Amino acid sequence: MPRSIEVTVPEPSQEPPKGRAPSIRDVARVAGVSHQTVSRVLNHHPSIRPETKQRVLDVMAELQYTPNRAARALVTSRSRTLGILSASSTHYGPASSIAAIESAARAAGYWVSTANIESSDAVSIADGLAHLRAQGIEGLVVIAPQMRVFDTLAQLSIDVPYVTLQSTGRDPEHTLSVDQIAGARLATRHLIERGHRSIYHLAGPQDWIEAEARMRGFLDEMGSQDVPTTAPILGDWTADFGFYAGRELLTVRDFTAIFASNDQMALGVMHAVRDAGLEVPRDVSIVGFDDIPEAAHFWPPLTTVRQDFAELGRRCVALLLGDLDDAAPEYRGTIVPELIVRDSVGAPAF
Structure with a gap:
């Protein structure tokens, strides 16, 4: 009686050949869909069922598949x-x-x-x-x-x-x-509501659109509340400028608060106040603009305007x-x- 021989045929590999980046057809084979379906997922086609889309996305992540931008642009005429x-x-x-x-x-x-x-x-x-x-x-x-x-x-x-x-x-x-003007008005109004009437504004560079808008917001709010204004001081956004401007202002000390057009200049002013042996906010109140990540860790933590x-x-x-x-x-x-x-x-x- 002839001896039977069992032959095991290995299943096709689910991984692309080594040394070659996975292709859209590799993704389709592993996900069990057509390459057209993968293409529709890549192009956010609305007809794809959510479960199919998720399965394709999971396979893309598993295979570390990256779409070929140049090839897609040729096919779709869109980059x-x-x-x-x-x-x-x-x-x-x-x-x-x-x-x-x-x-x-x-x-x-x-x-x-x-x-x-x-x-x-x-x-x-x-x-x-x-x-x-x-x-x-x-x-x-x-x-x-x-x-x-x-x-x-x-x-x-x-x-x-x-x-x-x-x-x-x-x-x-x-x-x-x-809305830079609205933000500057918020900062200025906060100082006025706390009782301040002698407020300086450290503005940004004269040719910056945002600096001009924040300066306008400061002047508008001061005017609407009948608070006397002084000419804004044009700065350069740096903490160094804030430090030297603060040091000069403190030689006269005819103010109780400063609204700085950004947080870096506010930091420089805080340094100048402390250098003069004074304290924020006991002697000088300061408000900044931007809410940079470090603003919450200044000493004291800085009141400022956050842009989303x-x-x-x-x-x-x-x-x-x-x-x-x-x-x-x-x-x-x-x-x-x-x-x-x-x-x-x-x-x-x-």
């Missing part, structure tokens, strides 16, 4: 890339805005490419815009603190949907911003997608900031 044209991106506000936009864009299935322009001259701006266009961006965010950047952009042709994050008053249909950068990024991306995708919601207008009350404001010393 799913948003561009950011940014000046002064090392400062807290612009840097926080960029991070928030990148986070919101990823959540919506988009990539972000950022062009940082070191100079605000026309050539640098045009080069930055050309760099982003070459990457096939579908939408543009402009984060530029100086008005001269927008003067230059007005002369250039922007052929994609765009949003600016500074309120210049020129293009409200394409503007989204935090996460919401700004979410609305910015949603506003762009409203122009790119009919189903995306639109958000326009300004975001109202919030006063964060801590321990740097007290009753007037005199």
